[in-house]
Amino acid sequence: MALNPNYEQIGKGFVQQYYGLFDGDRSTRTNLVNFYSETKSLMTFEGQQIMGRVKIMEKLQGLTFTNIQHSISAVDAQPTFDGGVLVMVLGQLKTDEDPPHTFNQVFVLKPLGDSFYIEHDIFRLAFHV
Amino acid sequence: MALNPNYEQIGKGFVQQYYGLFDGDRSTRTNLVNFYSETKSLMTFEGQQIMGRVKIMEKLQGLTFTNIQHSISAVDAQPTFDGGVLVMVLGQLKTDEDPPHTFNQVFVLKPLGDSFYIEHDIFRLAFHV
Numbered sequence: 001m002a003l004n005p006n007y008e009q010i011g012k013g014f015v016q017q018y019y020g021l022f023d024g025d026r027s028t029r030t031n032l033v034n035f036y037s038e039t040k041s042l043m044t045f046e047g048q049q050i051m052g053r054v055k056i057m058e059k060l061q062g063l064t065f066t067n068i069q070h071s072i073s074a075v076d077a078q079p080t081f082d083g084g085v086l087v088m089v090l091g092q093l094k095t096d097e098d099p100p101h102t103f104n105q106v107f108v109l110k111p112l113g114d115s116f117y118i119e120h121d122i123f124r125l126a127f128h129v
Numbered sequence: 130m131a132l133n134p135n136y137e138q139i140g141k142g143f144v145q146q147y148y149g150l151f152d153g154d155r156s157t158r159t160n161l162v163n164f165y166s167e168t169k170s171l172m173t174f175e176g177q178q179i180m181g182r183v184k185i186m187e188k189l190q191g192l193t194f195t196n197i198q199h200s201i202s203a204v205d206a207q208p209t210f211d212g213g214v215l216v217m218v219l220g221q222l223k224t225d226e227d228p229p230h231t232f233n234q235v236f237v238l239k240p241l242g243d244s245f246y247i248e249h250d251i252f253r254l255a256f257h258v
Contacts, residue, residue, distance in 0.1 A: 076176065086237065106235050119210070126231055
């Protein structure tokens with residue numbers, strides 16, 4: 001498989017879709033499960049390593065906030081040599097009444113049929129040292 | 130090829146080596162060329178897309194500062210399913226007399242003989258919006 005020439009569009013479309021579901025209500029967020037694979041998805045969430053869609057969704061659904069809003073500052077996408085897309089996201093998130101926090105998230109998307117799944121997902125809040 | 134069980138050590142060792150060379154003098158920085166491939170290395174530097182070791186080194190050597198110092202706050206590594214390592218770095222950098230800036234950098238390292246080269250490199254300064 002070769003470089004996908006639509007990597008930019010795929011990366012930006014994914015980001016819009018992913019955070020759109022994330023920022024919805026609890027039942028909308030449930031649909032994030034469709035982005036992950038049980039055997040091929042790795043997540044590192046604030047240093048905690050999680051594998052597989054079931055445990056990843058447990059983590060995401062267990063986060064203790066009622067409302068969340070992501071604002072995206074930058075999305076950088078690169079095509080990978082096996083037809084996937086590497087995406088780096090920089091933004092701010094705001095939960096409930098907390099002040100906004102800068103966050104960084106990286107995804108590696110891999111093709112699956114007509115769509116893509118998340119093979120790698122790394123999330124970090126950027127606290128200012 | 131399968132998941133490399135040493136991904137954590139590879140990622141952290143790489144980060145130490147890479148920024149160690151970067152923070153040296155101009156001639157030390159020249160050695161960064163050895164991490165990149167002419168045909169298989171993609172860099173996105175503050176949104177600018179660059180391909181191949183020659184152009185990547187032109188970019189890095191053309192940055193206008195005399196001294197630079199990276200301080201690393203977090204390194205997250207994941208093994209990729211083709212024997213590589215995905216690395217996300219969060220830190221601060223200080224050039225000359227400028228105030229420190231938060232930066233984010235992502236690398237995908239791929240095996241090459243006994244070592245690794247950088248297939249993907251995305252760099253962003255995190256300006257606070």
